[in-house]
Amino acid sequence: MPVSPFPDDAQRQASREAKRKAVLLAAVRMFNARGFHATSLDDVAASLGISKPTIYHYLGTKDQVLLECVTFGLHQLLEAAETARRQPGTGLARLRTFLISYARVNMEDFGRCVIRTGEEMLSPESAERFRDLKREIDAALRALIREAVADGSMVPVDERIAAFTFAGALNWPARWFDPDGPESAQATAEHMVDLLIAGCTPR
Amino acid sequence: MPVSPFPDDAQRQASREAKRKAVLLAAVRMFNARGFHATSLDDVAASLGISKPTIYHYLGTKDQVLLECVTFGLHQLLEAAETARRQPGTGLARLRTFLISYARVNMEDFGRCVIRTGEEMLSPESAERFRDLKREIDAALRALIREAVADGSMVPVDERIAAFTFAGALNWPARWFDPDGPESAQATAEHMVDLLIAGCTPR
Numbered sequence: 001m002p003v004s005p006f007p008d009d010a011q012r013q014a015s016r017e018a019k020r021k022a023v024l025l026a027a028v029r030m031f032n033a034r035g036f037h038a039t040s041l042d043d044v045a046a047s048l049g050i051s052k053p054t055i056y057h058y059l060g061t062k063d064q065v066l067l068e069c070v071t072f073g074l075h076q077l078l079e080a081a082e083t084a085r086r087q088p089g090t091g092l093a094r095l096r097t098f099l100i101s102y103a104r105v106n107m108e109d110f111g112r113c114v115i116r117t118g119e120e121m122l123s124p125e126s127a128e129r130f131r132d133l134k135r136e137i138d139a140a141l142r143a144l145i146r147e148a149v150a151d152g153s154m155v156p157v158d159e160r161i162a163a164f165t166f167a168g169a170l171n172w173p174a175r176w177f178d179p180d181g182p183e184s185a186q187a188t189a190e191h192m193v194d195l196l197i198a199g200c201t202p203r
Numbered sequence: 204m205p206v207s208p209f210p211d212d213a214q215r216q217a218s219r220e221a222k223r224k225a226v227l228l229a230a231v232r233m234f235n236a237r238g239f240h241a242t243s244l245d246d247v248a249a250s251l252g253i254s255k256p257t258i259y260h261y262l263g264t265k266d267q268v269l270l271e272c273v274t275f276g277l278h279q280l281l282e283a284a285e286t287a288r289r290q291p292g293t294g295l296a297r298l299r300t301f302l303i304s305y306a307r308v309n310m311e312d313f314g315r316c317v318i319r320t321g322e323e324m325l326s327p328e329s330a331e332r333f334r335d336l337k338r339e340i341d342a343a344l345r346a347l348i349r350e351a352v353a354d355g356s357m358v359p360v361d362e363r364i365a366a367f368t369f370a371g372a373l374n375w376p377a378r379w380f381d382p383d384g385p386e387s388a389q390a391t392a393e394h395m396v397d398l399l400i401a402g403c404t405p406r
Contacts, residue, residue, distance in 0.1 A: 035323035037240040092404065116321060120238035154403045158394060161386075162403065165395045168375025169368045175321075176367055183364075191361060192368045199402020200357045200365065201295065 020058045022048065027059070028069040028109045036066060036121050067126040070117050073110030074133040077102055081140035091148030096193055098144055103170040103189035107177045115174035138163055166196055223261045225251060230262070231272040231312045239269060239324050270329040273320050276313030277336040280305055284343035294351030299396055301347055306373040306392035310380045318377035341366055369399055 007015065026047050030039045041062050045052045059065045080101035084094045105111035119127040141163045148154035169192060177188060210218065229250050233242045244265050248255045262268045283304035287297045308314035322330040344366045351357035372395060380391060 033323075035321055038323060118238055118319060120236075120241060148403075152405065155401075155405050157398060157403055161391065161394045162398060164375060164379055165372045165398050169372035169399075171375060172367060172371025188364065191364045195360060195365060195368050195402075196372075196399070197402055197404055198358075199398075199400055199404075200351075200360055201400055201402075202355065202358050203406060 016058075023050075023055055023058050024065070024068055024072065025109065027055075027065050028072075028113045031066065031069065032109065032112050032116060036117065041065065063123045063126050066113075066117065066122060067129060069110060069113045070130055071133060073105065073112075073114035074130075074137060076105045076108075076110060077114075077137050078133075078140065080105060081137070081144065084144065085140075090153035091144070091151040092153035092197070095144045095148045095154070096197060098141070099166060099170060099193040099196070100186075100189045102141075102167075103173055103192055104185055106171055106174045107179070107185045107189070112174040115171045138167070141167060169196055219261075226253075226258055226261050227268070227271055227275065228312065230258075230268050231275075231316045234269065234272065235312065235315050235319060239320065244268065266326045266329050269316075269320065269325060270332060272313060272316045273333055274336060276308065276315075276317035277333075277340060279308045279311075279313060280317075280340045281336075281343065283308060284340070284347065287347065288343075293356035294347070294354040295356035295400070298347040298351045298357070299400060301344070302369060302373060302396040302399070303389075303392045305344075305370075306376055306395055307388055309374055309377045310382070310388045310392070315377040318374045341370070344370060372399055 023044070027039075027041075027044045030044055030047065034043075041052050041055050044065075045055050055065070059068055081098050084098035084101065087094050087097055106115055117130070119130060122130055142159045145154070145157065145159050145162050145166075149156050149159075170189075173188065173192075177185065179185065181188075183191065226247070230242075230244075230247045233247055233250065237246075244255050244258050247268075248258050258268070262271055284301050287301035287304065290297050290300055309318055320333070322333060325333055345362045348357070348360065348362050348365050348369075352359050352362075373392075376391065376395075380388065382388065384391075386394065
């Protein structure tokens with residue numbers, strides 16, 4: 001049988017998915033570099049040599065594109081929490097694994113976009129979806145803290161304050177981390193997390 | 204001598220300063236609530252029952268208004284560092300005092316605006332001024348960390364990573380702290396800072 005030059009359903013689906021991801025990546029990088037408001041979908045389209053209607057076709061309006069970007073980043077964070085919770089070891093070891101992955105996501109394109117996006121940039125419906133996903137991450141982080149306290153590997157802490165403190169410290173690399181800086185992303189993430197865990201008073 | 208109904212120079216100066224501050228406060232609150240891009244100076248003017256040219260008169264263009272807002276917040280942070288450095292006690296006690304004030308500023312109008320403002324929102328000249336002031340705060344924080352390590356009240360840490368970790372943790376309340384929440388601003392700030400200092404591993 002000769003190979004058909006016409007794509008089958010699976011090939012069409014894969015091609016569509018690859019195109020969608022390329023558009024999403026071009027958009028998130030431009031949002032991060034220029035700011036959401038200063039970026040037009042025309043610019044994103046031009047950077048890929050396509051037209052704005054093509055972007056609408058794959059992702060929708062500019063608000064929907066931003067929602068897709070932050071959703072992608074928030075899913076990376078949720079996956080990191082699930083992976084960490086399946087690890088063996090103490091509760092604190094699992095929390096540490098999650099926090100390191102959390103920091104690393106925030107140093108990358110989609111995580112940076114999550115941190116740089118204020119709810120006021122999104123439409124009310126998209127902002128609600130954004131808030132819901134952030135609440136899921138917060139709940140996952142609090143559960144990991146609770147488990148670490150429960151098995152005695154972590155001192156008792158106020159779960160809410162600890163979650164906000166850790167998250168804030170590890171959100172901020174979205175603004176300052178420079179991949180060309182003195183330390184790798186992994187080393188920087190471990191360094192920050194170990195400081196949070198150990199504190200800084202002499203023992 | 205009858206009291207003159209005409210203001211003298213000092214009164215004119217004080218009145219001008221009070222008006223300037225009122226405009227700045229109205230602007231920063233609207234930027235924080237709606238986002239910078241969604242706020243027009245017409246809205247700010249309307250909220251004070253004045254005209255847009257009056258705002259131009261006191262503060263300048265929208266870019267200059269935002270720069271004034273973040274400068275005000277950054278000066279509050281710099282003053283907090285100077286006050287903390289004049290305190291008696293160990294280096295760690297001084298660092299703790301600064302970090303608590305730092306968190307508190309970020310829970311208030313101008314500090315919130317500093318944290319919510321990305322450099323890409325400002326004109327290139329204003330962004331440079333913003334960056335310079337942020338560098339001053341970072342330098343002040345690093346100096347306090349260095350002094351705490353030098354007098355042995357703090358374990359040796361990487362000054363750069365520690366400064367970014369502490370700052371990130373205490374910047375984030377600009378996004379989540381709710382003055383109507385379960386804990387006061389002061390208690391929340393102390394709670395976070397003591398967690399950062401003590402860490403969370405059992406001793």
